[in-house]
Amino acid sequence: MLPDRSKRYVGLDGEAPRLQLVTYGQMVIITLMMALLLFAIFPRKALVEKLYEMEVLDAITLAYIDNLARTDPDNADLAILLARTQGERLDLVQLRQRIGHIVASEDVRQRNEARLLMLRAIERTAEPDPAKAESLRDESKRMVADASSDPITDKLSGAFAAAAFRLGMTDTGDALLRRLGVVDTVAVLETYARDALAERRYTLAAEYYLLARRQASDRGQARRLFQEGIGVYLADSQFAPALRAMDQHLGDLKSDPATLRFAIRTSLAAGAPRRAAGYAQMLVFSPDTATVRKAP
Known part of the structure; x- marks a missing residue:
């Protein structure tokens, strides 16, 4: 003997009808509401700032950024974040193709994050031709000099100061350090290094320690x-x-x-x-x- 629920459709041909929980129009409204909610909770600027503070992105976050970059290939922030996470896997030519144009961006943060990545890529480049090597060194010096005239954050000031000292630009390095506005520069740089370690920004942490070593x-x-x-x-x-x-x-x-x-x-x-x-x-x-x- 069939239970009551089964008896309702025993005489029907084909698949039993299903209850419609949500209409198409309601689904669209719910989707829009969720999108607005996420935008309110995670505004783009705050999200980008948070991602910039992270040296290493987990697989899920990286996949999310990669997908966003595919749909918005002209987004400078996404290009910088992807290039930074790929680190030494990108050579100088590849990096120029991806973020070279951002060095001239009107956005202060973007152009200096791009400069820092370019500086590190040039340092990794073993150029056998003396003339080309000197040209790359001159390019690095120009980027450091340009960064020193920008209103950059304390942490970027420290990173560019480290680059300046490596390039023999002692006066520029000292000027960037003075922006920190503290008496005990070593203690501050050590604090920055520990903060960078906590954020898993290992390269930046090492640079801060070595910059403190100079002081x-x-x-x-x-x-x-x-x-x-x-x-x-x-x-x-x-x-x-x-x-x-x-x-x-x-x-x-x-x-x-x-x-x-x-x-x-x-x-x-x-x-x-x-x-x-x-x-x-x-x-x-x-x-x-x-x-x-x-x-x-």
Whole structure:
């Protein structure tokens, strides 16, 4: 014997009719309401600012941005965010194609985020032609100089200051640091580095530590900050940048035995035994090492 519900349609041919819960018009209204709600909760500017603060985007967020970029290929913010997450996978030519035009954007934030990405790409480029290498260096200097005349954020000021010092633009680097408006620059830069680490912005964190190392008041502090900065690169498996940074920021620590031993270990961990041998030679002939050997 059939239950009551089954008896209703026992005499009907074909599929039993289904209850219509929502009409098409109602569905359109609901969709529009949800879109408006999401727009109200996550306004575009706030969302972009949040994404800019993140060095690493999770797979879902990255897929979302990638889809948005496909539908809005002229969106500079999306192009910058995608280029930044792809990091060293993009060479200089590819990066120019994607964000080269944004360097001339009327938006201060966009053009300086693009400049920073271009600077890092140029640093990664091993140009064998001396003339072309010098041209790239001049381009980097122009971008840093242009950024220094823009009203950029404190964190961008720190990043461009680091680039300025790497390019030998000491006056520009000092001017960018003075924008921070603090007496204890080292402490502030360390705070920025820790904040960047908390946001998983490893490259920026390393740059802040190494910039603080330049401002250190004594050798012990300089050694600690140097090792912190290089250590951040290593923790993120950025071995090539770690090796480049060691060469660029060793400075007066080249006679410090503890720093040279750290450089040897780092070079070996990064798969660069020849570089490790070079640091070992520096260690052997270091005046401080010789003094220790002569001590009774």
